[in-house]
Amino acid sequence: MNTQLPRILVVDDEPDIRRLVSEILEDEGYAVAQAENASEARQLKTSTQPNLILLDIWMPDTDGITLLKEWVADDALLCPVVMMSGHGSVEAAVEATRLGAYDFLEKPLSLAKLLLIVERALEAGSLQLENAGLKPHAAVDIEPIGKSATVARTKDQLKRLAQHEARVLFVGEAGVGKELYARYLHNNSAHRDGPFIDVAVGSISPENAAVEFFGKESDGKVYSGLLERAHKGTLFLSEIAGMDKETQLRLLSALESSSFLRVGGSEAVSVDVRVVASTRVALDEEVKSGRFRQDLYYLLNEITVDIPPLRNHSEDVPALLSFYVDYFVNQDKLAFRKFSMAAQNFLRNYSWRGNVRELKNLVQRLMILGVGEEIELEEVKSALGSVVGDIANSSSVPDFFNLPLKEARDHFEKAYLEYHFERTGGSVARLSAAVGMERTHLYRKLHSLNIKL
Numbered sequence: 001m002n003t004q005l006p007r008i009l010v011v012d013d014e015p016d017i018r019r020l021v022s023e024i025l026e027d028e029g030y031a032v033a034q035a036e037n038a039s040e041a042r043q044l045k046t047s048t049q050p051n052l053i054l055l056d057i058w059m060p061d062t063d064g065i066t067l068l069k070e071w072v073a074d075d076a077l078l079c080p081v082v083m084m085s086g087h088g089s090v091e092a093a094v095e096a097t098r099l100g101a102y103d104f105l106e107k108p109l110s111l112a113k114l115l116l117i118v119e120r121a122l123e124a125g126s127l128q129l130e131n132a133g134l135k136p137h138a139a140v141d142i143e144p145i146g147k148s149a150t151v152a153r154t155k156d157q158l159k160r161l162a163q164h165e166a167r168v169l170f171v172g173e174a175g176v177g178k179e180l181y182a183r184y185l186h187n188n189s190a191h192r193d194g195p196f197i198d199v200a201v202g203s204i205s206p207e208n209a210a211v212e213f214f215g216k217e218s219d220g221k222v223y224s225g226l227l228e229r230a231h232k233g234t235l236f237l238s239e240i241a242g243m244d245k246e247t248q249l250r251l252l253s254a255l256e257s258s259s260f261l262r263v264g265g266s267e268a269v270s271v272d273v274r275v276v277a278s279t280r281v282a283l284d285e286e287v288k289s290g291r292f293r294q295d296l297y298y299l300l301n302e303i304t305v306d307i308p309p310l311r312n313h314s315e316d317v318p319a320l321l322s323f324y325v326d327y328f329v330n331q332d333k334l335a336f337r338k339f340s341m342a343a344q345n346f347l348r349n350y351s352w353r354g355n356v357r358e359l360k361n362l363v364q365r366l367m368i369l370g371v372g373e374e375i376e377l378e379e380v381k382s383a384l385g386s387v388v389g390d391i392a393n394s395s396s397v398p399d400f401f402n403l404p405l406k407e408a409r410d411h412f413e414k415a416y417l418e419y420h421f422e423r424t425g426g427s428v429a430r431l432s433a434a435v436g437m438e439r440t441h442l443y444r445k446l447h448s449l450n451i452k453l
Helices: 015-027 038-048 064-074 090-099 111-131 149-162 178-187 206-214 245-257 283-288 294-300 310-332 341-348 355-369 377-387 405-423 428-435 439-448
Strands: 007-011 031-035 052-056 081-085 103-106 168-171 196-200 216-218 221-223 234-238 259-261 268-270 274-279 303-306
Touching (some): 007 015, 007 038, 015 439, 038 064, 064 081, 064 090, 149 303, 149 310, 178 234, 245 259, 283 294, 310 341, 341 377, 428 439
Parallel strands (some): 007 031, 168 303, 234 274
16 A cells, blocks of 8 residues: 555445445545455454544444544544444434544435545545654655746745735746745645645645635534634635636625634624735636625735746756656655756756656656666656657657556546646636536546646
């Protein structure tokens, strides 16, 4: 099992349920183990040390409630457990949550609810470990890479802005590193000891947006939304143009008053949070077209910071190549490779339409698929494929034509969706209409293909 991924243990005596849930979770990028009964679940809990357990209540040997009691008694830092049952009842749900279960899912399972609860449960488990002082130290915060005047000037500007509470709007093409610069602002500010919450706005459906941002109160239970979780820290709203109009209005009210009501709540919740945002589209044009509120635009855009495309500071390309080689060696344990001088010079003059993100993906692809310590020019050109004009000709075909069907399909779907994602200005709603795919399925597809929203 890949220990780099969040580990989930699925415990259910129904093979079809185990297989379906496991496939869905694996598509979302989780590492999944399966157990068909309590005995196997005990063994796998010890051997895999899961970050989350999905536990069926009704099993042939030991029922899920009894197993949950056993684990709670033995493990003071038990990972979150979400109960599942096709014979769900209020009594069973109350009993499970009283014993310490994170939540309760009824069968037949709702895909959207399953993925939402899994994400929340993993966040809760991570926070539990962090509060207990047991969370492994993350890699040192990455600063924007490069010694060019362009990068130095932007970092200096952000250091000065960090000393003030002005809201910052990061503007730039897809892949330039707007999130990284937002983290740099956070790490140099008075909020540095608080959380940095990164929100891909376009990945939140309008139906769930109110709960996601502002939280919920129901039956005596409180779910904290993104604004609360960012208290004393920074909330970064990535690609803000993708926010629906109703959530825009609620966010405007929350920012103006520094307080809000949870969904279903009656008491105002006050927060101290710095909200910064980013956009790859001209937000003033979104305002003129009526798709984005003018008052929210002015509220978020107290200071604009333009993040330049990589082609404007191509002298930083060699440093970025070296950095990401080391990154994948340390993070993914890939074999070390280095770029030849000819390859570096070629890439300095490459157009980088996908900016730093494209460079990072290229380095990863070359390190996974290539052999030998040195990455030569021809290998780089081959990896870039038909994008490189001097090797494209009428008889050439894309490299992925030589891959097995599933991998080739993934390559095509990713390129196809990224193309339309750019054309629709980073809006999932407009992307859904453009490609003719229902939004719930589209969210899953974007996540499975690792397309960053």
